[in-house]
Amino acid sequence: MAALYFHTLHLNPSEPKASSRDRFVLSKGHAALIQYAALAERGFFPLEELDRVKTLGSMLQGHPDCLRTPGIEANTGSLGQGLSIANGMALAGKLNGGTHKVWVLLGDGELNEGQVWEAAMFAAHRKLDNIVAIVDRNGLQAMGSTAQRLNTDPLAAKWTAFGWCVAEIDGHDIVQIVSALETARAHKGSPAVVIARTVKGKGLPFAENNFAFHNGMMSSEQFHAALAEIEQAIAEIRRED
Amino acid sequence: MAEYALRNLRTAYGETLVSLMERDDRIVVLDADLCRSTMTVLVEQRFPTRFFEMGIAEQNMVATAAGLALEGKIPFVNSFAVFACGRAYDQIRQAIALARLGVTIVGSSAGLSDFGDGATHQSVEDVSLMASLPNMTIISPSDARDVEQALPLIVECRRPVYLRLTRSDLPVIHEGLPPLDLTGVRRLRDGRDVVIFATGSMVVKALEAAEALETQGTSARVVDVSTIKPLAIEAVIAEARGVRGVVTAEEHSIVGGLGSVVSRVLRGLCLPIEFVGIEDCFGTSGESHVQLMEHYGLTAPAIARAVEAALGLSAGGRQRNARNG
Numbered sequence: 001m002a003a004l005y006f007h008t009l010h011l012n013p014s015e016p017k018a019s020s021r022d023r024f025v026l027s028k029g030h031a032a033l034i035q036y037a038a039l040a041e042r043g044f045f046p047l048e049e050l051d052r053v054k055t056l057g058s059m060l061q062g063h064p065d066c067l068r069t070p071g072i073e074a075n076t077g078s079l080g081q082g083l084s085i086a087n088g089m090a091l092a093g094k095l096n097g098g099t100h101k102v103w104v105l106l107g108d109g110e111l112n113e114g115q116v117w118e119a120a121m122f123a124a125h126r127k128l129d130n131i132v133a134i135v136d137r138n139g140l141q142a143m144g145s146t147a148q149r150l151n152t153d154p155l156a157a158k159w160t161a162f163g164w165c166v167a168e169i170d171g172h173d174i175v176q177i178v179s180a181l182e183t184a185r186a187h188k189g190s191p192a193v194v195i196a197r198t199v200k201g202k203g204l205p206f207a208e209n210n211f212a213f214h215n216g217m218m219s220s221e222q223f224h225a226a227l228a229e230i231e232q233a234i235a236e237i238r239r240e241d
Numbered sequence: 242m243a244e245y246a247l248r249n250l251r252t253a254y255g256e257t258l259v260s261l262m263e264r265d266d267r268i269v270v271l272d273a274d275l276c277r278s279t280m281t282v283l284v285e286q287r288f289p290t291r292f293f294e295m296g297i298a299e300q301n302m303v304a305t306a307a308g309l310a311l312e313g314k315i316p317f318v319n320s321f322a323v324f325a326c327g328r329a330y331d332q333i334r335q336a337i338a339l340a341r342l343g344v345t346i347v348g349s350s351a352g353l354s355d356f357g358d359g360a361t362h363q364s365v366e367d368v369s370l371m372a373s374l375p376n377m378t379i380i381s382p383s384d385a386r387d388v389e390q391a392l393p394l395i396v397e398c399r400r401p402v403y404l405r406l407t408r409s410d411l412p413v414i415h416e417g418l419p420p421l422d423l424t425g426v427r428r429l430r431d432g433r434d435v436v437i438f439a440t441g442s443m444v445v446k447a448l449e450a451a452e453a454l455e456t457q458g459t460s461a462r463v464v465d466v467s468t469i470k471p472l473a474i475e476a477v478i479a480e481a482r483g484v485r486g487v488v489t490a491e492e493h494s495i496v497g498g499l500g501s502v503v504s505r506v507l508r509g510l511c512l513p514i515e516f517v518g519i520e521d522c523f524g525t526s527g528e529s530h531v532q533l534m535e536h537y538g539l540t541a542p543a544i545a546r547a548v549e550a551a552l553g554l555s556a557g558g559r560q561r562n563a564r565n566g
Contacts, residue, residue, distance in 0.1 A: 066311070066340055074311055078335040081304045085336060088308020088316075091293065095269070096312070115332075118301035125296075 003177040005038040008185070010100065013043040016070050022100050023089050025074050027082020028107035028136065029063040030215070036060050036069070044071035080113025082106060083133060087119055090128040098130075101185055105134045109141030112150045117162070123191040124163030132184040133164075133193040136171065138200040140211045156195055164193045171196030203229055245412030245445070248385035251349060254406060255280030257392045258317060259287050265315070265396060266291070271306055272319040273299050278408075279319040279349040303329040306344045307336035315343055315396055321355065322348025322364035322405060330370055333401075338374040343399035346371075347406060352442065352492035353524050353533040354408035363524030369497025371403040372470050378423065379469040381405045381491075381499075383444035384413045387467055390421040398423060405441060407492070409530045412445050415465075425473045428480060432462030435486045435548050438477070440466045440499045442534075443490035443517070449541035454548055461548055469499055477506050486551030490517040490544050492534070515547035 005011070010022045026035050033053065040047045045059065052058040059068045063077025074085045086104040093100060110116065123131055141149050152158070159166045165187050169176040177196065184192040200214070201207025204226045218226065262268045262284065271293045276282040285292040295302035299320050306316035318325065325348045326333070337344045348367050355362040371377050378400055382388045388406070395402050419427050429444070430451050439447035444465045451461035464480045466472070481487055487507060489500040500516035507514065519537050527533040534540060549555040 074307065075335060075340040078331055080300075081307075081332060081336055084301045084304030084332070085308040085311070087301070088305040088310070088314075089312050090308070091269075091305070092309050092312030092314050095290070095314070115298075115300040115304070118296075118298035119305070122295065122298070122301055122305070 001034045001038045003174060003181060004103065004105075005042050007178055008181045009103065011042065011071075013071070016044060019096075019098065020100055023073050023086070023102045025076065025082045025086045025089070025102070025104040026064055027076050027086075027104050028079065028110050029075075029077035029082075031105075031107075031136075032060075032062065032064050032077075035064065035072075039069070039071040042071070045069070079107070079110040080115040083116055083119035083123070086131055086133075087123050087126075087128060090123070090131045091126065093130050094128070100130070102131050103134065104131065105136060107141075108135055108137045108139065108146055108152055108155070109149070111135070111152045111155070112141070120159065120162045120164065127189060128191050129188050131191040132181065132187075133191065134181075135193060135195045136198055137195050138198045140200050140209070140214065142211070142214050144211050159193045159195070163190055165190050166193050166195065168195045168197065171198035172202055203233060245414055245416075247410040248413050249410045250382060250385050250388050250406045251278070251280040251408065253385035253388040254347070254392070254404075255283035257389045259283050261392055261396055262288050262291065267313060267315045268317065268396065269293065269309055269314045270317045270319065271295050271302050271309075273297055273302050273324065275320055275349070278321075279347065281317075281319050299324050299329040300332050303332035303344075303346070304336045307332070307340065307342055310337075310342040310344045311340075315345075315399070317345045317347055319347045319349060321362060322351035322367045323362055325349075326364065326367040326370045326403070333371075334374055338376045338401050341376050341400060343401070345395050345402040345404055347404045349406050350408040351405045352407060353519075353527075353537065353539075354442075354492075354530050356527045356530045356533050359526035360523040365494045365519045365522075365524055366497065367403075367405065368469060368491070368493050368499070369501070372497060372502060374401075376401050377470060378402045379405065380423070380467060381441040381469055382421065382467055383439075383441055383465055384411050384415050386413055386415045387421045391423075391467070394421070394423050407442050409442070411442055414445050414448065421467050423468050425468070426476045426480065427465045427467070428462060429465050430461070430463040432460040432484075434460045434484060435488060435552055436462040436464060436480050436484045437488045437490060437544060437548065438464050438466050438480070438499065438503050439490040439544075440469060442492045443539065443544070446539070446541040447490050447544055450544035450548065453541065453545050459548060459552065459554075466499060466503070469502060472502055472506060474506050477503060478510070481507050481510055481512060484512070486548065486553075487512050487514040488517060488544060488547045488551055489514070490539075490547075492518070492539055494519045494521055496521050513551045513553070515551040517544050517547050
């Protein structure tokens with residue numbers, strides 16, 4: 001999300017509806033919190049709004065809501081629909097002669113949904129090379145590992161077979177991410193997908209690779225421990241700079 | 242009964258859409274491998290770059306239309322009513338109704354009109370599904386002229402719309418009558434004793450029933466409800482004032498359709514209400530649409546019997562068709 005909002009996406013928060021902007025659809029809408037944080041940091045709305053997330057009357061709903069939140073492009077949350085919506089945006093982009101890209105982030109558990117593959121087939125059929133999909137390949141879904149619950153392997157081979165240009169990367173390596181996204185932006189002739197291997201809850205020992213933490217609440221102790229971990233990581237990065 | 246010309250609503254739909262697309266390049270059309278039936282084939286031939294064959298994938302089709310609408314296009318999404326509303330219900334709910342997008346879902350071959358294909362292809366509950374969605378507008382035209390008048394209004398309104406079209410030809414009953422609008426109901430016949438609220442294919446049957454009742458001394462008002470949602474509540478109440486009974490008539494389940502909607506609106510008037518519709522059961526294969534309409538009690542005589550029941554002239558309408566339900 002940091003790579004997208006602070007490097008890759010062509011956006012201007014003061015002109016959130018500019019027709020030349022890149023579109024980004026968070027198909028795995030349950031990850032809205034991180035998108036809200038990125039949008040606030042980019043200035044789409046005041047940081048204070050983050051304190052009101054999921055509260056009555058807030059512009060920040062439990063899942064992305066394009067009518068309420070500046071910078072949100074589409075309503076998602078019912079899994080499996082984001083790639084189709086992105087396809088529609090990409091078709092409109094082609095009709096209008098636009099040069100922007102439509103980016104869409106999917107979860108790997110979300111790939112259980114049949115509609116994703118309808119959309120994958122359609123994007124390749126129409127040669128929508130103005131679409132880039134990113135799969136957050138964390139290997140976990142709500143009730144356990146994807147391998148156990150409903151296996152999506154071999155994932156790269158599936159996308160290739162559907163006619164997509166596929167790249168696989170370490171989703172925690174910022175250099176690999178930025179480079180893969182730029183390569184995908186330049187790709188012509190077919191849609192492109194970046195499969196980003198990630199560790200859910202990375203950096204927080206109590207959450208790492210723990211599916212039970214998927215929609216669990218953090219305790220106050222965990223919150224403060226997490227904050228300390230993150231602040232330490234930031235301090236280390238600053239020292240390296 | 243007056244003689245009416247027969248016209249096909251799907252053909253009127255395809256032709257009107259083409260003519261609107263001539264002057265509005267925002268309009269795009271999506272179809273799920275049924276364009277020769279939904280008649281969007283006319284669009285495919287005339288505007289191939291603004292026609293999208295989505296394949297047999299209704300869920301992707303509906304959500305793709307949401308993406309197009311988010312970019313300022315005016316999409317018309319086409320399939321049989323049963324698949325458009327049922328298979329893609331969640332996509333309509335989440336991606337279109339919730340986001341208040343100007344996408345029109347066109348449910349073709351609605352009701353029992355796909356007579357041979359049977360229950361899997363016959364939509365007896367599509368209006369109920371769409372009526373349950375906030376932000377949705379439901380238009381149920383009763384002849385080809387209605388279709389021609391509805392489409393420019395739909396393009397203009399830019400909100401979620403469900404347009405319900407029958408497969409069969411219907412008599413053109415609105416020639417010389419007030420045009421369809423999205424905010425009201427149309428009284429097609431004056432009457433004192435009872436009001437019949439009808440929609441779609443049942444409107445002409447309501448007119449026939451009213452004519453037959455007249456000869457027996459019962460004066461029936463006929464009101465065409467072409468916009469089922471948002472229902473013109475004040476107009477419906479006004480039409481029910483002064484009469485002694487109410488009948489609703491629809492080619493749809495009596496659960497959640499016109500009957501349910503009208504009876505909810507009229508709940509304060511303490512009037513007897515009878516429903517002519519499909520009694521909470523699925524369709525079935527038959528040799529013709531007319532045959533199935535008779536089988537399910539969706540006829541002018543059935544409306545007339547419901548009127549008599551509502552006025553206390555006979556013993557209740559529930560028994561009128563033993564096979565129905």
